[in-house]
Amino acid sequence: MKKVFLETFGCQMNVSDSERVATDLAAKGFEITADQDSADIILLNTCSVREKAEHKLYTRVGQIRHTAVKKPMIGVMGCVAQLEGETLFKKISGVDLVIGTRAVGRVSDAIARVLEDGPGHADLGEREFDYDWNVADAHRHSPYVAFVPIIEGCNKFCTYCIVPFSRGRERSLPATEIVRTVLELRRQGVKEVHLIGQNVNSYRPETRSGLEGFAGATPFSKLLRAVAATDVERIKFNTSFPRDFHPDIVDAINEHENLCNWVHLPVQSGSNRVLKAMRRLHTIESYMSKIDKLKASKRDISITTDIIVGFPGETEADFEDTKHLVEYCGYDSAYIFRYSPRPGTPAFEMVDDVSLEEKTRRFRELEDLQRSLQANNLQRYHNRSLEVLAEKRSVKTEEHLSGHSTCHKVVNFAGSSDMLGRIVNVKITEIKSNSLFGVAA
Ligand code: 5AD
Numbered sequence: 001m002k003k004v005f006l007e008t009f010g011c012q013m014n015v016s017d018s019e020r021v022a023t024d025l026a027a028k029g030f031e032i033t034a035d036q037d038s039a040d041i042i043l044l045n046t047c048s049v050r051e052k053a054e055h056k057l058y059t060r061v062g063q064i065r066h067t068a069v070k071k072p073m074i075g076v077m078g079c080v081a082q083l084e085g086e087t088l089f090k091k092i093s094g095v096d097l098v099i100g101t102r103a104v105g106r107v108s109d110a111i112a113r114v115l116e117d118g119p120g121h122a123d124l125g126e127r128e129f130d131y132d133w134n135v136a137d138a139h140r141h142s143p144y145v146a147f148v149p150i151i152e153g154c155n156k157f158c159t160y161c162i163v164p165f166s167r168g169r170e171r172s173l174p175a176t177e178i179v180r181t182v183l184e185l186r187r188q189g190v191k192e193v194h195l196i197g198q199n200v201n202s203y204r205p206e207t208r209s210g211l212e213g214f215a216g217a218t219p220f221s222k223l224l225r226a227v228a229a230t231d232v233e234r235i236k237f238n239t240s241f242p243r244d245f246h247p248d249i250v251d252a253i254n255e256h257e258n259l260c261n262w263v264h265l266p267v268q269s270g271s272n273r274v275l276k277a278m279r280r281l282h283t284i285e286s287y288m289s290k291i292d293k294l295k296a297s298k299r300d301i302s303i304t305t306d307i308i309v310g311f312p313g314e315t316e317a318d319f320e321d322t323k324h325l326v327e328y329c330g331y332d333s334a335y336i337f338r339y340s341p342r343p344g345t346p347a348f349e350m351v352d353d354v355s356l357e358e359k360t361r362r363f364r365e366l367e368d369l370q371r372s373l374q375a376n377n378l379q380r381y382h383n384r385s386l387e388v389l390a391e392k393r394s395v396k397t398e399e400h401l402s403g404h405s406t407c408h409k410v411v412n413f414a415g416s417s418d419m420l421g422r423i424v425n426v427k428i429t430e431i432k433s434n435s436l437f438g439v440a441a
């Protein structure tokens with residue numbers, strides 16, 4: 001029995017693809033191992049969203065080649081695989097197999113080819129969309145939390161972003177299939193499902209079947225109500241595209257307790273001039289009106305975002321606008337990135353005129369600002385009781401458990417291991433920079 005070690009970089013879509021590959025390989029007689037040294041096959045599921053993420057692949061292949069006791073087969077999956085294709089065999093010595101983002105259903109065939117014919121096989125073919133992903137014996141990153149892709153790919157072509165090239169065009173999965181999957185996960189004891197996609201709220205299935213009878217101004221808000229009706233305990237969704245963020249999504253959250261009070265709405269910049277150059281299709285004014293709607297909810301919705309600093313042409317005044325926007329929105333957390341030119345994107349043709357030092361200065365300044373605003377903002381949770389899904393034992397001490405609140409904050413708390421897999425009330429006693437601490441009630 002061949003042992004496979006899978007390592008995943010990047011976003012939740014990659015995590016989800018790795019879960020599907022692990023499930024599929026296990027069903028076909030491979031053993032999925034957590035021990036790299038005993039693996040016959042190592043699959044690296046890669047990310048190319050920023051240059052740094054891509055460099056990790058080069059470093060990892062080198063490390064494996066130098067340290068591996070037995071010489072494993074090395075396969076590269078994910079975005080770098082899709083973009084580079086067969087050139088990877090030349091670029092990185094030691095790669096045996098390349099599997100594109102749309103070939104995740106055929107990994108076992110690709111491995112068989114290399115075992116028979118030797119290294120150098122690449123599969124960049126199209127996805128089989130009717131592929132029956134086995135939910136019953138799935139290998140998931142958590143027994144209690146499951147990622148459910150609802151839309152794959154991206155049609156937005158923001159000028160800085162490689163994703164439309166590495167993941168192809170948007171395709172929404174049928175609502176009936178999504179609801180069936182969620183019902184099966186619930187039956188298996190999953191407490192929290194994440195509906196995932198590059199832009200979940202651009203959800204537009206070819207067939208509406210499964211959504212008739214559900215209220216909603218957009219297919220996505222109908223889908224939210226349909227999934228809420230499964231009665232699974234918690235539903236989160238990620239990522240939302242600001243232009244397509246209809247106020248009806250907030251209405252759905254207000255109506256259904258199991259639609260969680262967390263929305264990730266990447267703004268990228270606080271300057272309309274930069275947003276236009278990024279081709280984000282929203283303005284600061286339209287974005288702020290969505291934030292206002294979210295803040296008016298009775299649910300205390302936690303809002304998080306992504307921001308890029310140092311985009312080509314970003315001036316000090318543009319950067320100041322971003323700081324003002326961050327002050328206005330009151331994010332519970334923000335992922336801040338230095339602009340990284342990606343070959344093949346429209347922004348790659350623009351002059352990368354903000355120096356690395358300046359990008360770093362803006363990055364640190366914005367991080368400091370967000371950290372202090374966040375510290376203040378999170379005080380609202382102090383002494384409050386939050387519902388937390390007890391997901392695992394804390395890595396630091398035996399007596400502590402760790403999980404997420406409905407608002408998707410990491411909460412570490414004193415509790416007993418019989419709580420694992422349950423949603424428990426935790427009284428928050430301490431606010432830390434990236435997590436909350438409390439005691440199970
Ligand atoms: N440079 C820096 N950050 C980027 N992101 C996407 N592309 C780039 C790039 N070329 C960021 C965006 C996106 C997040 C997933 O990664 O903020 O929302």
Ligand code: SF4
Binds near residue numbers: 157158164199
């Ligand atoms: Fe990239 Fe924009 Fe698509 Fe998000 S919406 S994946 S940032 S192109």
